[in-house]
Amino acid sequence: MKISVITATYNSEANVATAMESLTxxxxxxxxxxxxxxxxxDNTISVVKQNFKKNLKIISERDRGIYDALNKGINNASGHIIGFVHSDDLLASSTILSDIAKIFDEENIDGVYGDLQYVDKEDTSKIIRYWKSQPFASDLLGKGWMPAHPTLFLRKEVYEKHGLFNLDYRIAADYDFMLRIFQDTTLKFKYLPKVITKMRVGGASNRSLKNIKLKSAEDFRALKSNGIKNPYLALAWKNLSKLEQFFVKH
Known part of the structure; x- marks a missing residue:
């Protein structure tokens, strides 16, 4: 069972080596x-090539942003399972893809997700926030719940059924996509209670007050367009739930 891991890059030479090393x-x-x-x-492409001798596809061209890049990646992926490791992120352990593959191989599952650690930009062993997830239940969506998107691995058929990321969203296309798939009662998801991904702090959605406001506006639009009842309440719960991430470290 092949796993395709998609990495979107742009002038990422400072951190992309760590992401690539976590894959190799x-x-x-x-x-x-x-x-x-x-x-x-910059030297992003050279750094990537230094880490891989086989099973590497590179497409380098101007795009319309991160979600356009991820859509291109999905369209060019040949694996049975698709996941993401962003250029500032890294997989938490050398066995984590084996753990994920085992679940797909042994269970009738469409998607696997787990926990995420936000880590210091320079020292990735220093945990800033811990996004601990939980087993999925349909009522969680109305409470603003979602798994950490970088930890989500899906069968390629899920994208074939539900489509790609909606480029009308600048920051919240991943949330919109997850609301679509997690409302599909024919799909089955499994929570792996392990840290799958480490993410350096300073991502697009929380880089500035302007982006935080845009993220909330887009989250609300995604909740409303996907038919979530009481979207104002769901958005409030979604934002409040992030506070505990600063106190939970494991």
Missing amino acids: SQTYPQIETVVIDGGST
């Missing part, structure tokens, strides 16, 4: 890496 260190043998580069002018 995996014990699982059947990994395809798909790098979608936005036309970097």
Whole structure:
């Protein structure tokens, strides 16, 4: 069972090596890496190539942003399972893809997700926030719940059924997509109670007050367009639930 891991890059030479090393260190043998580069002018592509000798696809051209890049990655992925490792992120352990593949192999599952650690930009062993997830239940969506998107691995058929990321969203297309798939009662999801991904702090959605306001506005639009009841309440719960992430460390 091949796993395709998509990485979107743009002038990412400072951190992309860590992301790539977390992939090359995996014990699982059947990994395809798909790098979608936005036309970097630094050494990003060279750094990527230094880490891979096989099973690497690179597309480097201008795009319409992160979600356009991820859509290109999905369209060019040949794996049975698709996941993401963003250029500032890294997989938490060398066995995590083997753990994920085992669940897909042994259970009738469409998607697997787990926990995420926000880590210091320079010292990735320093935990800033801990996004601990939980087993899925349909009523959680109305409480603003969602798994951490970078930890979500899906069968390719899920994208074939539900489509790609909606480029009308600048920051919340992943939330919109997850609301679509988690409302599909024919799909089955499994929570893996392990840290799958480490994410450096300073992502697009929380980089500035302007982006935080945009994220909330787009989250509300996604809740409303996907038919979630009481979207104002769901958005409030979604934002409040993040507070505990600063106190939970494991």
